[in-house]
Amino acid sequence: MQKNILKSGIELSELGLGCMSLGTDVQQAQKIIETALEAGITYFDTADIYDKGVNEEIVGKILHQYQQREDIVIGTKVGNQLQPNGDMVWNPSKRYIKDNIKHSLRRLGLEQLDLYMLHGGTIEDPLDETISAFEELKQEGLVKAYGLSSIRPNVIRYYLENSQIEVLMSQFNLIDNRPEMLLNEVREHGVKLLARGPVFKGLLTKNYEQALAQKFAKGIFDYDAASLKDTVSALHDIEPELTALSFSYLRSFDVLGSIIVGASSVQQLQENVAQYNKEIDSININKARSIVKDLNYTQHLK
Template sequence: MQKNTLKSGLQLSEIGLGCMSLGTDYEKAQPIIEAALESGITYFDTADIYDKGINEAIVGKALKTYQNRDDIVIGTKVGNHLKDNGETFWDPSKKYIKENVKNSLRRLNLEHLDLYMLHGGTIEDPLDETISAFDELKKEGLIKAYGISSIRPNVIRYYLENSEIETIMSQFSLIDNRPEALLNEIEHKGVKVLARGPVFKGLLTQNYQKVLNEKFEDGIFDYSNAALNQTLESLVNIEPNLSALTFNYLKSFNALGSIITGASTPQQIKDNVKQLNVEIPNEIVEKARQCVKNLEYEQHLK
């Protein structure tokens, strides 16, 4: 599988496993992680808040066997302060970030993190303080690289201009193409995009009709349900394999770091990698892109 290289030298597999959907049963999660490794996936994405830290512990336990491999990259996230009673509140303070990294390291059974990301963020955050926390963690050798997970243009632009981020995780697919507007700025800074939601809740799969009726009855963004249906029918007429189509669309951008896909079974891993490996001609991808709307971010612009 192709690897995409970050400024720090970390290499991300073109598909990464989004571990959020692994569940809390290690016996069920472990075979999924094994299937990912067997399929060439070497980037594993988790967060401290997933299942109140259990997800990190499962990922750490499953990958402990492979701790001598130098190609496995683990990314986790911080910012949602988890109270003892299970409640959370947003906390991008330096104090919390620098304290909580130790909890993530303990759960993941690691001495240092490959990639540490801010799990959200607003323009009202103490941005420079937050950035300094990540910079200090790098200098201290506790993390190799850092990034943010955000769909807010004003936040993304601030970090691009004022920090050493290496990744930006955003919802990104053929349907939700809003990140396109930021790609030139992202690429100019040598930052890579982690594209989550590539099949858009299942809408860009062979089950699109069922998903459309069950999850998008009221439409989404600038699309009504009828408009979505018409768009999907147009896409299918161009290329019936919608999953491969959206993967090829994402792979067409130089700023791509990894396509983050979730899986609740080993077979889903294999299916995702199979679709990634389907090569669709550029002219078909471009024709498909012309069938969907040019979506733009409407909030958090300044």
């Protein structure tokens, strides 16, 4: 599988496993992770809030069995603080970030984390304080690299210009192509993109009609329900394997670090791997791109 290299030298498999959907059954999760490894997936993405920390524990426990391998990369996220009453509050403070890394490392069974990401962010955050927390964690040897998970252009641009982030995670697919407006800036700063939501809640899969009815009945973004249905149907006419089409579209960008796919079953993961391995020619990718709307972020610009 293609590996894409970050500024720090970390190599990400171009298809990464988003671990949020693994569930809490360790045996089932192990089957999925082993299937991923067999397919060449070496990047595993989790977060401290997934199943209230249990996800990190499961991922850490399973991958610990493969600790002799040097190609496995684990990324997790911080910023959403769980309160005793079960509520979630946003906390991008240096104190919280530097304290929370200890808990994530313990749950993952690691002494050093490959990739630590801020799990959101607003322009009202203490941005320089947050950045300094990640920089100090690098200096202390607790993380190899850090990044940002966000769809807010003003936050993204601040981090690109004022930090040493190595990855930007954003929802990105043929329909939600808003990240395209930022790709030149991302490229200029040597940052790699982690594309989450590549199949857009099932809209870019063989089950697109079901997704249209159940999840997009009112449309989305600049699409009303009718225009969205017409557009996805037109994409299907170009290439019936919509997931392969979306993956190939993402792979056409040189800033891509990894396409993050979730999986709650071995079969689901195997299907995603098969779609990743099916390359669509550039003519059809360009055709597909020409019939979807050019979307731009309209909020959080300043």
